[in-house]
Amino acid sequence: MILKLGGSVITKKFDYLETDDKNIEYLARAIGSVWDPKMELILIHGAGSFGHAPVLAHGLHSGIKTKKQVLGFADTHSSCSYLSNFIADRLIKSGVPAVVVSPVVVIRQINGRISKFDTSTVFELLKKGYLPVMHGDMVLDSKLGGSICSGDQISTYLGKKAKKIIFGTNVDGVMANGKLVEKITKNNFKDIEKHLKSSSAPDVTGGMAGKVKEIISSKKSAYIVNALKPKRIEDLLKGRTTICTEINVK
Numbered sequence: 001m002i003l004k005l006g007g008s009v010i011t012k013k014f015d016y017l018e019t020d021d022k023n024i025e026y027l028a029r030a031i032g033s034v035w036d037p038k039m040e041l042i043l044i045h046g047a048g049s050f051g052h053a054p055v056l057a058h059g060l061h062s063g064i065k066t067k068k069q070v071l072g073f074a075d076t077h078s079s080c081s082y083l084s085n086f087i088a089d090r091l092i093k094s095g096v097p098a099v100v101v102s103p104v105v106v107i108r109q110i111n112g113r114i115s116k117f118d119t120s121t122v123f124e125l126l127k128k129g130y131l132p133v134m135h136g137d138m139v140l141d142s143k144l145g146g147s148i149c150s151g152d153q154i155s156t157y158l159g160k161k162a163k164k165i166i167f168g169t170n171v172d173g174v175m176a177n178g179k180l181v182e183k184i185t186k187n188n189f190k191d192i193e194k195h196l197k198s199s200s201a202p203d204v205t206g207g208m209a210g211k212v213k214e215i216i217s218s219k220k221s222a223y224i225v226n227a228l229k230p231k232r233i234e235d236l237l238k239g240r241t242t243i244c245t246e247i248n249v250k
Contacts, residue, residue, distance in 0.1 A: 001040065001162055001164045001237065002158055002166065003031075003044070003168065003233070004043075004044045004045065004165070005027065005043070005044075006045075006048075006211075007046030007052070008048060008170040009168055009169065010023060010083070010087065011049045013048050017054075017082075023227075023228065028093070029094050032096050033234065034234050035131075037129035040126050042133075043087075043133045044155045045087060046151045046152075047135060047136040047137070047151070048083070051076060051079065054072065054075055060138065063143075064144065073146045077104055081102060084133055084135040087133065088100050091133070097129065097131060098133050099130045099131070099133065100134070101133065103136075103137035103149050104138065104139050106118040106121065107154070108140055109139055109140070110142050110143050112147040112149075113153070114153060117157055122158070134151070134158075135151055136151040150210075153214060155214075156217070156220065159220050160220065164221070164222075164223070166222070166223050167223065167225070169208070169225070169226065171208075172243055173243070174196065175195065177195065182246065183247075184245060184246070185247075196212060211224070212224075212247065216247070221246070221247065222246075224244060224247065225242065225245075
């Protein structure tokens with residue numbers, strides 16, 4: 001299974017490089033309460049204010065062209081790595097053997113899309129009982145010099161082999177006219193799409209609209225759930241039904 005935690009539930013997205021300690025702590029405890037190596041779980045998280053803010057500050061959204069942007073690439077990667085290690089530390093304290101696999105080492109892109117992904121380390125860790133942790137990051141790009149690789153893109157790429165993908169956000173799921181959309185399919189996606197709005201906080205990866213499109217393109221079933229409600233995360237990890245949006249493209 002894959003659990004993706006959005007940047008909005010682990011950082012304060014309106015601030016600059018600030019973790020949401022309270023939410024990280026209780027998410028770590030929630031995962032720890034259901035942890036079992038046999039789950040074969042991979043955790044992926046967004047970068048939030050540790051990624052979006054530096055990318056915008058350094059002007060990296062269209063590629064790496066100057067020496068200043070090379071430094072910005074390194075600065076953004078360092079910030080994202082700090083956040084990931086912070087989360088891994090809290091998971092370890094909750095009894096979960098979390099190990100960070102840095103995307104910049106194993107992923108390459110062309111025009112902002114994954115072209116190569118050495119997944120061997122991720123799956124070897126998984127088989128040996130660890131919780132691999134990956135995150136949104138800056139990676140090398142053969143066309144742009146460097147580009148953003150979002151946690152959502154990593155989730156759907158690895159999700160090709162997953163039986164379940166769970167996207168934890170700061171809302172109950174996809175909303176339309178103030179109501180929760182319980183299920184999205186290819187047939188109703190166009191009707192739902194007009195209700196998808198970009199995040200009010202800085203987000204260089206497309207917000208909810210980008211997330212849903214990424215899931216649809218992966219042709220896998222997934223769930224969008226409120227990660228501020230840890231019981232709902234636990235329910236989905238355990239295979240139980242809960243309040244969420246199910247995206248089913250089968």
